[in-house]
Amino acid sequence: MAGGITDTGEPYSAFVGLVYMFNLIVGTGALTMPKAFATAGWVVSLALISFLGFMSYMTTTFVIEAMAAANAQLRWKRREQEEVIDSDSSSEYSDDDIMGRGRSEPETKPILSVQRSSAVDHFDILERVEMGQMASMFFNKVGVNMFYICIIVYLYGDLAIYAAAVPISLMEVACGNHSCSAGSVKYNDTDPCWGPVTRKDAYRVFLSVFTLLLGPFAFFNAQKTKYLQILTSLMRWIAFTMMIILALIRIIKGTSEIHPPVASLSGVPNLFGVCVYSFMCQHSLPSLVTPISDKKRVGTLVFADYVLILGFYVLLSFTAIFCFDSSLLHDMYTLNFTDNCSVLDIPVLRYFLGLFPVFTISTNFPIIAVTLRNNWKTLFHRDGGTYPWVVDRVVFPLITLVPPVVVAFCTHNLESLVGITGSYAGTGIQYIVPAFLVYYARRHLEPVMGRDAVNKHQSPFRHTFWVWFVLLWAAFCLMFVTANIILTDTKK
Numbered sequence: 001m002a003g004g005i006t007d008t009g010e011p012y013s014a015f016v017g018l019v020y021m022f023n024l025i026v027g028t029g030a031l032t033m034p035k036a037f038a039t040a041g042w043v044v045s046l047a048l049i050s051f052l053g054f055m056s057y058m059t060t061t062f063v064i065e066a067m068a069a070a071n072a073q074l075r076w077k078r079r080e081q082e083e084v085i086d087s088d089s090s091s092e093y094s095d096d097d098i099m100g101r102g103r104s105e106p107e108t109k110p111i112l113s114v115q116r117s118s119a120v121d122h123f124d125i126l127e128r129v130e131m132g133q134m135a136s137m138f139f140n141k142v143g144v145n146m147f148y149i150c151i152i153v154y155l156y157g158d159l160a161i162y163a164a165a166v167p168i169s170l171m172e173v174a175c176g177n178h179s180c181s182a183g184s185v186k187y188n189d190t191d192p193c194w195g196p197v198t199r200k201d202a203y204r205v206f207l208s209v210f211t212l213l214l215g216p217f218a219f220f221n222a223q224k225t226k227y228l229q230i231l232t233s234l235m236r237w238i239a240f241t242m243m244i245i246l247a248l249i250r251i252i253k254g255t256s257e258i259h260p261p262v263a264s265l266s267g268v269p270n271l272f273g274v275c276v277y278s279f280m281c282q283h284s285l286p287s288l289v290t291p292i293s294d295k296k297r298v299g300t301l302v303f304a305d306y307v308l309i310l311g312f313y314v315l316l317s318f319t320a321i322f323c324f325d326s327s328l329l330h331d332m333y334t335l336n337f338t339d340n341c342s343v344l345d346i347p348v349l350r351y352f353l354g355l356f357p358v359f360t361i362s363t364n365f366p367i368i369a370v371t372l373r374n375n376w377k378t379l380f381h382r383d384g385g386t387y388p389w390v391v392d393r394v395v396f397p398l399i400t401l402v403p404p405v406v407v408a409f410c411t412h413n414l415e416s417l418v419g420i421t422g423s424y425a426g427t428g429i430q431y432i433v434p435a436f437l438v439y440y441a442r443r444h445l446e447p448v449m450g451r452d453a454v455n456k457h458q459s460p461f462r463h464t465f466w467v468w469f470v471l472l473w474a475a476f477c478l479m480f481v482t483a484n485i486i487l488t489d490t491k492k
Helices: 014-025 028-040 042-091 095-101 104-119 131-138 141-175 199-219 226-253 265-278 282-289 298-321 333-337 347-380 389-410 414-423 425-449 464-491
Strands: 192-194
Touching: 014 226, 014 282, 014 298, 028 042, 028 141, 028 265, 028 298, 028 333, 028 347, 028 414, 042 131, 042 265, 042 282, 042 298, 042 425, 042 464, 131 141, 131 282, 131 425, 141 192, 141 199, 141 333, 141 347, 141 389, 141 414, 141 425, 192 199, 199 347, 199 389, 226 298, 226 333, 226 347, 265 414, 265 425, 265 464, 282 425, 298 333, 333 347, 347 389, 414 425, 414 464, 425 464
Parallel strands: none
Antiparallel strands: none
């Protein structure tokens, strides 16, 4: 995620890249969006998610432009190094050697050089340059450190969300009432689950088991295979399609006379964090865009992707808030189908939806943990050096695993975890980093490539005004969310 230059991976078509981006963005955040919509009101939510989708699309184009600029700078430096080597090697010949070799070589070499340079567009995205490497190329030391701190905090939030989501789903399935009479019941943490064992105790038991089973992966390397990705994507789309269709059927039948609130400003800060988290993809763009074989229509496909994702989020959330009472919506939307037989009365499918986050999230947890561990290593040792065995194999995995698990032990409020992660670290990764990347990339390349050089992957928002607009918006959001948290705590 924040590494250096790597191979591009197996190439694929632009359409496959669109599907991968869709699958990457639509994840855990989508399951927490219906409750955030219900809390903020459907009019406010519709306006805010549309605007935040536009802002995320803008910064995505910033990252793609910065990727092209990074490729151009690497290509230019490599060309300079080749010229230096060529000049050094030519200086080793004596005058007699040069006369003896004739005039054909010095005449043909510049011609070949010109042909090679004219045939290759410097801004072709051929090498996968991760965000961390781009930060090292375009930022100073302070900026690079701030980037790594931001990505680390975001990954910690990601792991805390995953560590809480799986035990919540298991607890609800194990402790929930599946007798088809629980649709209007709101459980408390102190309610019994198994005899004297409360629901909160059961949650912590499942969290302990989850940590013991998946935590050890942080000590090794884990990679999500192609077939595992296909399986989890298939499960995800079966689950999402089922939830939308079931909610629509209930709404069309008229058995659900729900009138969700139109606007509630108190829910806006949390909705902001959930929406930012749900549109997050900027940190993975190098891995997604670089392998695309034909990048001529990348800009159009990215725009189409965002329109589709926005439509999907609106459809999922609107069917949810008009199907279920707002006060009964779970943090994890799938759980609304496990204890309400008026919506779904097939036990096998109810268990499938209840356990669906367990399967998909469990496959992602080791990947995120290894990524976070590697970012910690890079933060302290970017020159590629090695650490002592104990530090490398024990300390870094522990500082990766312990904090999110402790947070998950203390709270299982998924809506708040997603909101806080999106509001702070998500704002940095989605807004601040892309804006500074594209700004400094343009400044770095102008003296080298000249003002006439045209970046074919340049963002449609090429004016500097948009960069400052994104930064001002990010600053305003951070202040607004922080002020709301302080005021809410003061009232309590």
